Amino acid sequence: MCxxxxxxxxxxxxxxxxxxxxxxxYARPTADAAPWPDAPEVFGGIDREAGGTWLGIRRDGRFAAVTNVREPDMAKGERSRGMLTRDFLLGDMTAPGYAQRLDGQLYSGFNLLLSDGMQFVYCSNRDGVPRLLAPGIYGLSNHLLDSPWPKLLMARRRFAEDLAALPDDDALFSLLADDEIVPDAELPQTGVPLEWERLLSAVFVKSDSYGTRASTVAWQRRDGVIRLHERRFGPQGQALQSSLISTAV
Incomplete structure (x- = not known):
């Protein structure tokens, strides 16, 4: 998740x-967003290579999502980062309790967002102790929470404007489809070659071998209804199938 x-x-x-x-x-094997076969109360995709997930939400509103920290020269961790989200979604610990008990040394650099329905937490093995987040709009890519990368600043601004349109999610998907490349002078420097910095500077990334595989809009309504809507893509942003999962109280 980027x-x-x-x-x-x-x-x-x-x-x-x-x-x-x-x-x-695009070659990494992936299961589309759906209720999980071994835990149908959890909705999300599954990484078929390592078994975890990048994002999921449970029927009771429990939520988790992870991104990697872009650090190309670091050694790979022992455990897949997708297990951070999977383990939380399948458990019942509070978000702060789960974050405090993580052994970050077992993983490559990660950012993790967790909600138990009552509290919202950010933690990272590259950014100190876990943080309990106040009500607000937060953005995360492949550095730290709310890093001022151009695509993240734009996405947070548009997201704030688009909230009023819910439950219509077209505006949020339009935000996620923005493929504008940032000018070189505004690019972050994350240790990858310039051609990759350009490619990854867009909200929606596309190339022949790597890019945005899925765009997801998920929400919990005040009455407890959950919805997860996933649109999937192939090389060069080719639109594929989509999934829509919704519960009723």
Whole structure:
């Protein structure tokens, strides 16, 4: 997952709203968003290579999402970062309790967003102790929470404007589809070659081998209804199938 914007307690009817793009190599085996076969109360995709997930939400509003920290020269961790989200979604610990008990040394650099329905937490093994987040709009890519990368600043601004349109999610998907490349003078410097910095500077990434595999809009309504809507893409942004999962109280 390479871009997540979250509204936590910022809408009177939707306490949790998420808009996210998962960027990955197209060849990596993946299961589409659906109720999990071994835990049908959890909705999300599954990484078929390592078994975890980049983003998921449970029927009771429990939510987790992870991004990697872009650090190309670091050694790979022992455990897949997708297990951070999977373990939380399948458990019952509070978000702060889960974050405090993580052993960050087992993983490559990660950013993790967690909600138990009552509290919202950010933690990273590259950014000190876990933080309990106040109501607000937060953005995460492949550095730290709310790093001022151009695509993240734009995404947070548009997300704030688009919240009023819910439950219509077209505006949020339009945000996630923005493929504008940032000018070289505004690019972050993350240790990858310039051609990759350009490619990854867009909200929606596309190339022949790597890009945005899935765009997801998920929310919890105040009455407990959950919805997850995923649109999937192939090389060069070719539109594929989509999934829409919704519960009723």
């Amino acid at each position: 871009l997540i914007v979250v509204g936590w307690q910022m809408h009177p009817d939707y306490p949790l709203v998420v808009a996210a793009n998962r960027d990955e190599f």
